[in-house]
Amino acid sequence: AQSVTQLDSQVPVFEEAPVELRCNYSSSVSVYLFWYVQYPNQGLQLLLKYLSGSTLVKGINGFEAEFNKSQTSFHLRKPSVHISDTAEYFCAVSDRQNDKIIFGKGTRLHILP
Amino acid sequence: EAGVVQSPRYKIIEKKQPVAFWCNPISGHNTLYWYLQNLGQGPELLIRYENEEAVDDSQLPKDRFSAERLKGVDSTLKIQPAELGDSAVYLCASSRGQLSDTQYFGPGTRLTVL
Numbered sequence: 082a083q084s085v086t087q088l089d090s091q092v093p094v095f096e097e098a099p100v101e102l103r104c105n106y107s108s109s110v111s112v113y114l115f116w117y118v119q120y121p122n123q124g125l126q127l128l129l130k131y132l133s134g135s136t137l138v139k140g141i142n143g144f145e146a147e148f149n150k151s152q153t154s155f156h157l158r159k160p161s162v163h164i165s166d167t168a169e170y171f172c173a174v175s176d177r178q179n180d181k182i183i184f185g186k187g188t189r190l191h192i193l194p
Numbered sequence: 195e196a197g198v199v200q201s202p203r204y205k206i207i208e209k210k211q212p213v214a215f216w217c218n219p220i221s222g223h224n225t226l227y228w229y230l231q232n233l234g235q236g237p238e239l240l241i242r243y244e245n246e247e248a249v250d251d252s253q254l255p256k257d258r259f260s261a262e263r264l265k266g267v268d269s270t271l272k273i274q275p276a277e278l279g280d281s282a283v284y285l286c287a288s289s290r291g292q293l294s295d296t297q298y299f300g301p302g303t304r305l306t307v308l
Contacts, residue, residue, distance in 0.1 A: 090234070113294045124198070124299040125237070125285070132294050171236050175293040180250065182293060184229075184236035 087185035104172030113175040198300035212274035219288030
């Protein structure tokens with residue numbers, strides 16, 4: 082069965098420091114991969130997605146993610162975070178064969194001044 | 195372009211009462227999703243529509259939950275009767291149609307069952 086694991090429920094990081102939010106998935110078939118962000122009191126919105134091609138995907142607000150098929154991972158990175166990046170980040174996987182989509186439990190990013 | 199609209203934003207009811215949530219997707223989006231989001235958790239799919247057809251309702255508790263999407267546009271999600279454990283945020287999202295397409299989420303309806 083398809084599953085998505087976000088290894089860290091909370092990640093504290095100092096402002097202007099780099100950050101990596103981890104996402105691993107289990108699927109025996111081809112997948113589409115997404116990162117969504119939920120700012121306080123707002124709905125989820127897409128940060129970036131991987132469909133095919135280059136394994137390094139760039140998204141909005143300076144975020145990027147790298148698809149690693151051998152490690153079944155899709156970790157999200159930003160080289161320098163800002164206080165406005167405070168939010169909850171969700172990794173999601175669409176199983177192309179079984180026509181399913183699953184979200185991870187989310188990682189709350191805390192930016193420390 | 196208007197976003198996904200949901201109403202009400204907040205709802206407080208007593209257990210065993212019925213409740214309904216409404217969603218208006220982005221114009222032209224064929225696919226509509228209803229999710230349940232518990233505190234500290236990610237969205238869990240309840241039902242996915244492609245136009246009027248429910249193509250995935252495997253996670254919808256059909257003994258108390260029902261949904262409809264008449265005319266393939268607006269959708270309503272109903273719970274009858276509500277239980278304490280149904281307290282959560284109910285999210286609606288829409289997309290153009292493929293699983294590769296971006297989902298656009300509404301602000302959600304926060305349900306509290308007393």
